[in-house]
Amino acid sequence: xxxxxxxxTMYRNQDSDYAIIKGKLFNPVVDKxxxxxxxxxxxxxxxxSEVTSGSGVTVDGLKFLDGGVQISTNVWEKSAEVTLTATExxxxxxxxxxxxxxxxxxxxxxxxxxxxFVSAVLIYNxxxxxxxxxxxxxxxRVGTVDCSTAITDTNCIKATGDKVYKLGCIATETSLPxxxxxxxxxxxxxxxxxxxxxxxxxxxxxxxxTGL
Numbered sequence: 001x002x003x004x005x006x007x008x009t010m011y012r013n014q015d016s017d018y019a020i021i022k023g024k025l026f027n028p029v030v031d032k033x034x035x036x037x038x039x040x041x042x043x044x045x046x047x048x049s050e051v052t053s054g055s056g057v058t059v060d061g062l063k064f065l066d067g068g069v070q071i072s073t074n075v076w077e078k079s080a081e082v083t084l085t086a087t088e089x090x091x092x093x094x095x096x097x098x099x100x101x102x103x104x105x106x107x108x109x110x111x112x113x114x115x116x117f118v119s120a121v122l123i124y125n126x127x128x129x130x131x132x133x134x135x136x137x138x139x140x141r142v143g144t145v146d147c148s149t150a151i152t153d154t155n156c157i158k159a160t161g162d163k164v165y166k167l168g169c170i171a172t173e174t175s176l177p178x179x180x181x182x183x184x185x186x187x188x189x190x191x192x193x194x195x196x197x198x199x200x201x202x203x204x205x206x207x208x209x210t211g212l
Contacts, residue, residue: 074209077118080106083200084184089131089157090191098188102141104181105203111179116206117147117169124156124163127196131157131189138186140203143177146170150186157189157199178210 050057056070068078082105084097092098106115117140134157140148148167156165182205 068207071206074211076207077204078207079202079204081200081202083198085198086191086196089197089199090133090189092188096188097138097184097186099185101181102183102185104183105140105201106182106205108179108181109207112210112212114176114178114208114210115142115180115182116176116208117142117182118204118206119166119168120148120201120203122151122156122163122165122167123200123202124159124165125198125200126159126162127198129192129194129196130160131195131197132192133188133190134158135187138184140167141183141185142174143180145174145177145180147174147182153189157197176208178212 048057048059056066066078068076070076082103084103088096088103090096090098094101095103097103105120109115120140134153136150136153138151138153138156139146148170151165151167156163182203184201
């Protein structure tokens with residue numbers, strides 16, 4: 001008997017739609033469905049991937065795309081992690097804390113978007129010796145606009161041991177320049193000769209579609 005002549009089984013899903021499944025395929029299909037679903041009809045999977053590239057995945061009205069969560073039509077919330085080396089801590093070149101553009105923790109989007117700094121956790125990994133210099137003026141900025149309070153150096157980069165430091169968005173109103181990066185900026189620190197500590201930054205931020 002050919003595959004076309006073999007009996008077919010009708011499988012019904014919970015929405016009352018039907019699919020025709022060949023007899024020899026029925027058991028494998030049921031086994032797969034049973035593996036994904038518990039007896040309480042809960043779907044259990046390790047990974048959900050989008051079907052259409054760039055479209056994301058929506059779960060019960062909540063959309064996920066490229067590590068971000070859509071919290072309204074024109075607002076996404078994401079997080080980023082960057083580790084600054086000893087060179088970036090004491091330097092004044094592009095990408096360093098002491099540069100006029102600061103150390104970039106979230107790259108600038110196009111001019112159609114504005115980034116909003118929400119909060120950050122700084123993890124200072126002390127090594128060998130403490131940095132000197134600085135000026136208690138290191139802040140998170142969007143472009144050149146301060147979005148956090150200043151960080152006390154001894155609580156962070158000039159500490160004599162490991163530190164974990166949290167800060168949120170500044171309480172006063174601020175502008176959000178479109179198409180601008182989120183950066184960590186302040187007076188450059190100084191390496192007395194053996195300091196090798198690094199600073200890991202976990203930053204939470206929002207992306208606003210401005211329509212401008």
